[in-house]
């Protein structure tokens with residue numbers, strides 16, 4: 001659990017982060033969104049003390065981070081940097097092994113962990129282990145950066161726009177993988193993103209920042225249906241709102257009894273996918289695997305923000 | 309490829325000349341007048357070369373240790389205040405002519421190797437220091453940030469990330485110093501240091517062009533070989549910047 005209390009960082013007259021308080025429960029994902037320069041990176045870096053706060057404090061599982069030597073604190077916290085920051089003179093495997101080596105793991109354990117992570121991020125170990133960072137594509141570099149952050153199985157993971165350079169397909173895959181890994185290990189995750197859709201699919205809660213201030217910190221549904229300020233509403237994008245709302249719920253939650261034509265939909269698909277299929281195929285109802293249907297009518301109601 | 313071939317030939321030529329200078333006498337004879345000896349024989353050329361190289365190596369090594377050490381110190385958070393001062397001192401050192409260093413050092417240290425070593429050492433400092441600073445202050449900020457974020461201590465960052473990344477630049481400073489020292493060492497023989505300058509000076513004193521030419525060519529080829537050797541090491545140290553196919 002991370003408790004951020006009245007955290008402020010000033011650079012001269014500018015308050016890069018201005019009196020921010022928020023709590024991330026253990027095993028939850030907090031997504032930080034906001035315009036460029038709103039203080040997201042600064043807030044994130046105060047958690048692992050890469051930036052020392054001007055005032056306020058951060059507690060991790062009840063311990064004040066100011067009480068620990070910074071390098072020991074950081075070895076416990078995974079950190080995926082904006083733009084990867086891989087060590088250019090080290091191989092992919094050596095990069096991933098950085099924190100385990102600092103922690104003094106033995107060779108065999110490190111090698112096994114490296115291969116496990118490479119597999120996880122769909123980078124075949126035999127092919128990628130011994131490559132140098134400049135021999136990877138931008139997307140591959142980012143994935144190695146994330147793998148490096150996860151290497152020592154940290155309880156807490158900080159990520160600064162980790163998927164910025166990925167194409168939509170790999171990006172969606174990386175998000176799904178991250179979500180799965182995070183759920184499996186019970187990792188607490190704070191992720192900065194510019195992509196509202198990413199914040200909504202990943203975040204248990206979304207923190208919206210503007211000029212160093214925290215405008216709203218709430219679950220995605222609440223951010224979408226009850227934005228605290230006009231700025232929050234603008235950031236979500238009014239046009240996108242119904243689609244974001246639909247993407248939060250899966251088909252299983254909207255099943256009605258009945259029958260319909262056509263190939264069945266997976267119960268885990270999002271309502272957004274269902275709507276898209278309805279519109280594309282011109283049907284008013286879709287069958288769901290295992291029985292029942294979703295209707296266009298029900299989808300329409302869900303898109304208005306009424307609970308299904 | 310042709311460059312390597314030329315270097316190899318130069319090295320063989322140099323070796324042959326140093327091992328058996330007499331066999332080159334016919335080639336050098338046209339440069340002499342009045343039946344003067346075409347090949348310098350007062351001292352063995354081989355031993356002069358070793359002594360010359362030894363002096364250069366010693367001075368450059370000492371200069372490297374000190375200059376890199378200082379470069380590291382003034383780029384640490386506690387040393388940043390000294391950065392401008394250290395820069396000034398090092399460049400003033402460079403503007404002092406080597407002959408003046410010799411002239412000032414002789415009364416204190418006496419004739420021989422000492423003053424020459426001192427001059428070479430002082431001369432070697434600046435290029436290495438400047439390059440160490442350039443290497444350590446132009447590191448990619450994200451990489452340093454990542455090193456901090458992973459939980460490396462300042463010493464671990466220095467040894468595992470900063471120095472390896474700055475190494476090619478530092479080495480090119482050492483190369484520059486070595487090549488400068490190699491030619492500067494020749495004037496050391498004016499204060500009785502045993503260097504290849506002895507051959508050149510003997511040639512100048514006795515108007516024997518053959519001596520001047522052989523001294524000059526040996527120093528020149530040595531400089532070429534040292535330059536190429538360092539370039540090769542620098543390339544190895546910067547291996548991560550190029551595709552290894």
Ligand SMILES: Nc1ncnc2c1ncn2[C@@H]1O[C@H](COP(=O)(O)OP(=O)(O)OP(=O)(O)O)[C@@H](O)[C@H]1O
Pocket residue numbers: 011016034035036037038039040041042043
């Ligand atoms: N070291 C620093 N010195 C002075 N000002 C800084 C420093 N670091 C950040 N700032 C300022 O603080 C503000 C917040 O910066 P920050 O990097 O946290 O923004 P961000 O929300 O991460 O932006 P982006 O989305 O572009 O990454 C900016 O106005 C920035 O210029």
Ligand SMILES: [Mg+2]
Pocket residue numbers: 040041042082160
């Ligand atoms: Mg940022």
